Amino acid sequence: MSWMTLHRPGTHTHTIRPSKNLNVPSGRPNVMFALPELYGTRDFLSPIEDYDFQLCKNECIFRQTKPCDPDLYELCNIFMAESNLTLATDPYQAVNLYMHLREAIRACV
Numbered sequence: 001m002s003w004m005t006l007h008r009p010g011t012h013t014h015t016i017r018p019s020k021n022l023n024v025p026s027g028r029p030n031v032m033f034a035l036p037e038l039y040g041t042r043d044f045l046s047p048i049e050d051y052d053f054q055l056c057k058n059e060c061i062f063r064q065t066k067p068c069d070p071d072l073y074e075l076c077n078i079f080m081a082e083s084n085l086t087l088a089t090d091p092y093q094a095v096n097l098y099m100h101l102r103e104a105i106r107a108c109v
Contacts, residue, residue, distance in 0.1 A: 079104040
């Protein structure tokens with residue numbers, strides 16, 4: 001898990017349930033990370049220089065703002081606009097939208 005993921009607002013606020021394995025801690029990941037001494041351990045983070053951080057960041061591939069191929073994304077947006085469709089708000093709408101877009105794309109091929 002990356003440092004950036006751990007520090008994203010709203011993540012890791014769930015509770016990890018106690019386990020039969022006594023070596024596995026339970027609690028809220030945010031609290032476990034911020035206050036390791038409450039769990040009988042210490043902070044194992046190692047400080048790094050900004051140069052090293054930037055070097056690693058430059059080697060990473062981050063997700064794009066579009067969920068798929070940019071051309072396919074644009075084509076789907078065109079089909080949605082032509083059919084007066086909007087983004088799905090529940091799983092059933094998502095399936096219906098998918099099926100509509102799939103048929104529209106197949107008709108073009």
